[in-house]
Amino acid sequence: DAKTTQPPSMDCAEGRAANLPCNHSTISGNEYVYWYRQIHSQGPQYIIHGLKNNETNEMASLIITEDRKSSTLILPHATLRDTAVYYCIVRVEGDMRFGAGTRLTVKP
Amino acid sequence: GAGVSQSPRYKVAKRGQDVALRCDPISGHVSLFWYQQALGQGPEFLTYFQNEAQLDKSGLPSDRFFAERPEGSVSTLKIQRTQQEDSAVYLCASSFFAGDTGELFFGEGSRLTVL
Numbered sequence: 001d002a003k004t005t006q007p008p009s010m011d012c013a014e015g016r017a018a019n020l021p022c023n024h025s026t027i028s029g030n031e032y033v034y035w036y037r038q039i040h041s042q043g044p045q046y047i048i049h050g051l052k053n054n055e056t057n058e059m060a061s062l063i064i065t066e067d068r069k070s071s072t073l074i075l076p077h078a079t080l081r082d083t084a085v086y087y088c089i090v091r092v093e094g095d096m097r098f099g100a101g102t103r104l105t106v107k108p
Numbered sequence: 109g110a111g112v113s114q115s116p117r118y119k120v121a122k123r124g125q126d127v128a129l130r131c132d133p134i135s136g137h138v139s140l141f142w143y144q145q146a147l148g149q150g151p152e153f154l155t156y157f158q159n160e161a162q163l164d165k166s167g168l169p170s171d172r173f174f175a176e177r178p179e180g181s182v183s184t185l186k187i188q189r190t191q192q193e194d195s196a197v198y199l200c201a202s203s204f205f206a207g208d209t210g211e212l213f214f215g216e217g218s219r220l221t222v223l
Contacts, residue, residue, distance in 0.1 A: 034211075043112075043199055043214030044151065087150060095141065095164055096201075096212060098150040 003027065003090045009103040012082075018075040020102050022088030025069045032091045033064060035073045037084040038101070044087065047073065078106045110134070112215035114200050120221045121190045129185045129218045133202030140183050141212060142175055143199040151199055157183060158206050190222045 005023040012018040024033065034049040048055055048062045050071075055062045061074040075082055087101040113132040121127050133140050139158055143151035144167075153167040159180040168175070172190075177183040187194055197219045201212040 036212075043201070043216050044212075045214070046211035049211065085150070095153050095156045095167075097153050098143075100150050 003097075004088045004099050006086075006088050006099065006102045008100065009105070011105050011107055012075075012078045014080060014106055014108050015077055018073075018078040018082065018104060018106070020073040020075075020086050020088075020104065021070065022072070023070045024088070024090050027068050027090050033062065033068075033071050034089045034091055034096065035060070035062065036087045036089065036098075037082075038087070039081075039084045044098075047086075049091075078104075080106050080108065082106050112200055112202055112213050114198075114215035114218050116218060117216065118219050118221075120223065122223055123190060123192060125190050126186065126188045127190055127220060129187075129198050129200075129220070131183045131185070131200030131202075131215060133181065133183070133200070134204075134213055135181075137202035137204050137213075138206045139203040139210070139212075140177055141201040141203075142183070142185050143201065144169075145197045145199055145217070147196075154185070154198075187220075190220075192222050195220055195222045 032049050032051050035047040036044040038044045048060050050062045064071045083106045085101040085103050087098050115130045141156050142154040145151045155175045156164040157177045172188045174186045197217040199217045201214045203210040203212050
């Protein structure tokens, strides 16, 4: 019973920004939003996480709405190697529970 | 190595056999997680250790599944009397921190096929 909702699939043109949405309407005040991705046949890879403020690193940006009920992961210039399943996770104390994720396909 | 190491990478077992899957976390990492990932699905949480203490085993699907981390570093996931539905990739992850924060570093997984 994942606490997040994501679209099952999305396409993006190479070189364009990929915006991946996530709904987490039941998030608690002390829960973080994490994003991971999984490229075929590999273990999941950490991308970014945040609590309230927007976050940016060398891989992506995370935009969290003011009410914290949803967020968007932005890959500013998607490449073919960004094709993967992207998971949005709300971190419950201790464990980290994945949902089904969004399968992002970057097309040339 | 610098990352999380899992062995074996591939395991084929006959139904009814016992299997043991090993995870070497990143040195010094406090937290260790096991996940099960069926084909086409997201990883499903199995169990979580903080050092040698197993704090959450709510995700273990049956009493045939057992995990241990006796010295707070290497962990073993044991599956007794394997069944075909146990076929999956078993992922191990570790984290430096305990509690809510800190990214998880995943291994490549152990793919178990039960015939």
